[in-house]
Amino acid sequence: MPTQHLDTDYLLIGAGAMSMGFADVILSEDPTARIVMVDRHANPGGHWNDAYPFVRLHQPAAFYGLHSTSLGRGGEDLSSGANLVAYYRDAMDAFVRTGRVTFLPMSEYEGDGRITSIVDAGQVTTVTARRRVVDGTYSHVLVPSICPPRYEVDPGVTLVPPNELARIRRPWERYVIVGAGKTGIDSILFLLDNGVAPERIQWIMPNDAWLLDRGAMQPDLVLDTVVAMVQSIADAAGIQDAFLDLERQGIVFRLDEDSLPHKWRCATVDRRELAQLRRLEDIVRLGRVQQIGRDEIRLDEGTIDAVPDMLVVDCSANGLAKRDPVPLFAPGRVTLQPVFMCQQTFSAALIAHLELLDLTDEHRNRICTPVPHPEHVLDLASALVTTTRNMLNCNRHMALWLRRTRLFLGHHAPAHRYLLGSGKLAMVQRRATASMQRMQRAEPAAGAAERREAVGAGA
Numbered sequence: 479m480p481t482q483h484l485d486t487d488y489l490l491i492g493a494g495a496m497s498m499g500f501a502d503v504i505l506s507e508d509p510t511a512r513i514v515m516v517d518r519h520a521n522p523g524g525h526w527n528d529a530y531p532f533v534r535l536h537q538p539a540a541f542y543g544l545h546s547t548s549l550g551r552g553g554e555d556l557s558s559g560a561n562l563v564a565y566y567r568d569a570m571d572a573f574v575r576t577g578r579v580t581f582l583p584m585s586e587y588e589g590d591g592r593i594t595s596i597v598d599a600g601q602v603t604t605v606t607a608r609r610r611v612v613d614g615t616y617s618h619v620l621v622p623s624i625c626p627p628r629y630e631v632d633p634g635v636t637l638v639p640p641n642e643l644a645r646i647r648r649p650w651e652r653y654v655i656v657g658a659g660k661t662g663i664d665s666i667l668f669l670l671d672n673g674v675a676p677e678r679i680q681w682i683m684p685n686d687a688w689l690l691d692r693g694a695m696q697p698d699l700v701l702d703t704v705v706a707m708v709q710s711i712a713d714a715a716g717i718q719d720a721f722l723d724l725e726r727q728g729i730v731f732r733l734d735e736d737s738l739p740h741k742w743r744c745a746t747v748d749r750r751e752l753a754q755l756r757r758l759e760d761i762v763r764l765g766r767v768q769q770i771g772r773d774e775i776r777l778d779e780g781t782i783d784a785v786p787d788m789l790v791v792d793c794s795a796n797g798l799a800k801r802d803p804v805p806l807f808a809p810g811r812v813t814l815q816p817v818f819m820c821q822q823t824f825s826a827a828l829i830a831h832l833e834l835l836d837l838t839d840e841h842r843n844r845i846c847t848p849v850p851h852p853e854h855v856l857d858l859a860s861a862l863v864t865t866t867r868n869m870l871n872c873n874r875h876m877a878l879w880l881r882r883t884r885l886f887l888g889h890h891a892p893a894h895r896y897l898l899g900s901g902k903l904a905m906v907q908r909r910a911t912a913s914m915q916r917m918q919r920a921e922p923a924a925g926a927a928e929r930r931e932a933v934g935a936g937a
């Protein structure tokens with residue numbers, strides 16, 4: 479097969495939710511722009527293509543997806559993985575119909591504008607991007623179905639990714655869920671909601687995390703929630719004081735009220751789900767799994783008995799690991815990263831809008847700086863302080879655009895509450911920054927140790 483060459487304005491590596499969000503704004507706000515998108519998957523939507531069949535958004539669809547196209551039924555609706563794959567497929571079809579987008583699925587980007595087909599080694603495409611190469615792979619989302627466990631599994635042990643749970647054809651004596659993140663939580667809820675007795679479920683939980691209450695993330699409340707969080711950081715003597723204050727306000731909660739979690743990953747559940755999770759008694763807090771055998775499970779801090787008839791569900795992939803930030807804009811390059819805590823699709827749309835403003839890259843990078851996905855409790859403070867700074871800066875440069883995009887949490891607040899909320903953020907920002915710096919000085923060792931502990935906690 480011959481090599482083809484394409485000239486374009488933007489070459490987007492990846493067609494996940496962030497690349498799609500970037501392309502959507504570029505196409506609608508610059509009628510001349512041409513785009514080439516490349517992805518290993520057959521369909522756009524990134525990790526949603528690999529997710530387990532019972533996955534749903536964990537925050538409302540009202541502020542997820544594309545700037546141009548609504549998603550879900552509004553209010554508290556959480557789109558399913560299948561809805562999301564169809565949504566992005568339809569969006570890509572619409573992009574291609576403009577005649578300005580070329581999508582290269584089942585293809586690997588190898589660097590330097592070179593793309594090879596995954597299904598035919600002879601097919602090579604080279605691309606020259608006149609404006610930018612846009613890296614939409616930075617999030618590096620890992621889901622268990624494509625990521626083997628990092629612990630040993632003896633022969634004879636049945637270990638599956640959560641994708642297989644919906645295909646179980648017989649009852650198991652014990653279900654062992656490995657991983658404390660949202661995927662582990664979803665797997666447990668799936669089993670409980672399908673009538674498995676809580677006594678049959680063993681949850682291996684390397685770390686406890688603070689959880690976000692979905693009730694506080696509803697579209698009409700979410701801006702007030704962000705303001706309350708920043709206010710808590712400003713007022714608290716230490717990071718755990720801030721979390722405890724937010725717990726009192728009904729914004730976060732923890733599974734075990736007798737201990738303080740050390741992780742914060744924005745995992746979002748509602749009160750019914752929390753009550754379900756609290757039905758479990760067999761929760762193993764002995765660190766990460768090292769080896770699973772037929773008779774015993776070896777962990778960092780001890781060994782527990784196994785039963786012969788157990789189904790191990792591996793949810794240990796760190797779906798959205800915290801990564802070091804890089805500049806959003808560099809000559810010829812954009813790297814898509816969150817610029818608002820845990821709001822990836824909004825961030826991608828915002829970065830595209832910034833790209834089209836008549837500014838230097840230095841200026842763009844001053845308006846918005848990346849907000850790495852949080853992992854340790856201390857990250858809440860820095861993520862909120864940077865989010866607030868970005869939001870206030872954007873209000874100066876693109877106030878109308880911000881207020882109008884449904885992807886922005888503030889869009890959903892009535893005008894008077896929006897103005898009040900923005901005003902409060904402007905007033906509290908300095909104190910929050912000073913408080914964050916005090917917290918970081920007081921707990922540098924804890925933060926560094928947790929950051930080194932990169933894997934094994936689950937998505």
Ligand SMILES: Cc1cc2nc3c(=O)[nH]c(=O)nc-3n(C[C@H](O)[C@H](O)[C@H](O)COP(=O)(O)OP(=O)(O)OC[C@H]3O[C@@H](n4cnc5c(N)ncnc54)[C@H](O)[C@@H]3O)c2cc1C
Nearest residue numbers: 492494495496517518524525535536537586587615617619
């Ligand atoms: C289970 C789960 C639930 C979530 N729920 C929510 C939610 O409710 N609300 C919310 O705001 N966020 C949520 N998130 C977070 C958010 O949706 C994701 O972080 C976001 O979708 C990430 O998209 P992405 O485009 O950055 O990455 P990805 O989805 O990983 O897309 C990257 C794409 O790049 C492709 N790629 C990588 N390297 C190459 C290469 N060399 N060549 C070709 N292609 C390449 C990959 O195949 C992939 O398709 C959730 C995340 C997970 C894992």
